[in-house]
Amino acid sequence: MSARFERVALIGIGLIGSSLARVIRRKELADHIAIATASSETLEHAHQLDLGDSYTTSNAEAVRGADLVIVAVPVGASGAVARDIAHDLSDGAIVTDVGSTKTSVIEQMRPYLPASVHFVPGHPIAGTEQSGPEAGFAELFEHRWCILTPLPGTDEAAVERLTHFWEACGSTVERMEHTHHDKVLAIVSHLPHIIAYNIVGTADDVETVTQSEVIKYSASGFRDFTRLAASDPTMWRDVCLHNSDAILEMLARFSEDLAALQKAIRWHDGDALFDLFSRTRAVRRSIIEAGQEVDAPDFGRHGRHPE
Amino acid sequence: MSARFERVALIGIGLIGSSLARVIRRKELADHIAIATASSETLEHAHQLDLGDSYTTSNAEAVRGADLVIVAVPVGASGAVARDIAHDLSDGAIVTDVGSTKTSVIEQMRPYLPASVHFVPGHPIAGTEQSGPEAGFAELFEHRWCILTPLPGTDEAAVERLTHFWEACGSTVERMEHTHHDKVLAIVSHLPHIIAYNIVGTADDVETVTQSEVIKYSASGFRDFTRLAASDPTMWRDVCLHNSDAILEMLARFSEDLAALQKAIRWHDGDALFDLFSRTRAVRRSIIEAGQEVDAPDFGRHGRHPE
Structure with a gap:
């Protein structure tokens, strides 16, 4: 099964969307990257950064002909995006998102989406404290988890295709119930x-x-x-x-x-304090052992500290 | 004024004490480094690491003949250390500490210390989440602040000599009232x-x-x-x-x-949340601009993340 799509529509081009644009291009995961964002200023910025193949402030226009639609907007805007794109989605398209909450996104988007598309909510566990199209980078998803929360009855082939896509971006995919x-x-x-x-x-x-x-x-x-x-x-x-x-x-x-x-x-109560402060030390050790954190003291930042 | 001492006694050889031992040797800030710690196991460890010139479990023995005594123990142990060393301190010796609280350390140590020594409480703002003699490193104090909290009437020459010492360790010294x-x-x-x-x-x-x-x-x-x-x-x-x-x-x-x-x-109340979340963003920018933090996203650890 190929991780490659003909046309990927990215709705939203912030840290996550622009990182996706970069990795999709680098790994050749799409023939065409269509970028949509509500702000014409941000769109212009994405254009200057050469993140995609087409640019529009119309979400509906971006999704036309797309076989993969990735909604990468603040979760409160998910419902409005679903309403925008509902009538322009291609039959058989995979529609996913990257939101940090899943139940709310499902509640907001599902009523609008036609039965002819495959809706597979997702959440890449990746990010930095920075935002905007310039903050993204192609390696953001490497060695990261991506959680998919498909609803019961979702087409298994669609979930697997999206899984391959995220794996091609460098992530390991897990499935989980949305609640x-x-x-x-x-x-x-x-x-x-x-x-x-x-x-x-x-x-x-x-x-x-x-x-x-x-x-x-x-x-x-x-x-x-x-x-x-x-x-x-x-x-x-x-x-x-x-x-x-x-x-x-x-x-x-x-x-x-x-x-x-x-x-x-x-x-x-020194004993109570000591007990808590000892117990929490073990948690960090487990995170380092699980490969989710650098082992270097002080996050390894001492060596690169500004003068 | 020289930052060099004849004999430095380090009471406690954990992260801070062992980092001091390493920088004192590297920068040749003492002719002799005397190390004391209550635990014979830790002392043996310090010896194996070749951190000093003499090793003892007796605090009193370590301070004999020392012109600089640095107490680097958990702050709750400061009083007991002061009692241990009180009768063996040399006239004119500088006695300092590295504790994270200053009023309590002053209250614990001052009653025991003779008038013939110069007591200059101190606190290097440096550390990592690791502990023990093996966790120390000579660069720990570089580009860091060290706060001294001398009491009114303290000999100015002693405070200045200690200031030069910390500057030689790589720190910038500030003075502050202990409370x-x-x-x-x-x-x-x-x-x-x-x-x-x-x-x-x-x-x-x-x-x-x-x-x-x-x-x-x-x-x-x-x-x-x-x-x-x-x-x-x-x-x-x-x-x-x-x-x-x-x-x-x-x-x-x-x-x-x-x-x-x-x-x-x-x-x-989305507006209240947005207001708080916007305000705090500026604080990090100030810290980066003050040279107290790396500018790289994710503490710069992404690039060095474990596979």
């Missing part, structure tokens, strides 16, 4: 981003410590959080709005644990 | 570590998501926290116990902010 995906991502991705945004906001507000002191001494811990907190605000607003149940559940657990930790600090 | 230091560090270092420990603990406990899923998909955000949460448990237990007032104040602010964020998620 389970949303719980997993709530804890491994959404909660960490929300906590990072929150702590950076808190530090920004402390009036007894100057902002320049926070910046200056950030290497002592704080700066690790600023990477996640520099992620695309529109994307993360939408994630919060579209996976709120699972996120609120994880936030409640986090807050309960933090209350217990706060109590241990207030009552000088 | 202010503890507030600054509470927000830039202590709160981030506590939050990181907490979220890793929370993720470890979620029963609807398997531990292997947390590990597998950790690159989507979670793994950034695991670095801080892999830090030395004894050191961080002591920091929590010895800077508890400032930490509890920062925890309270963090929790208030998190409650407001949680409410915005529950009530689908």
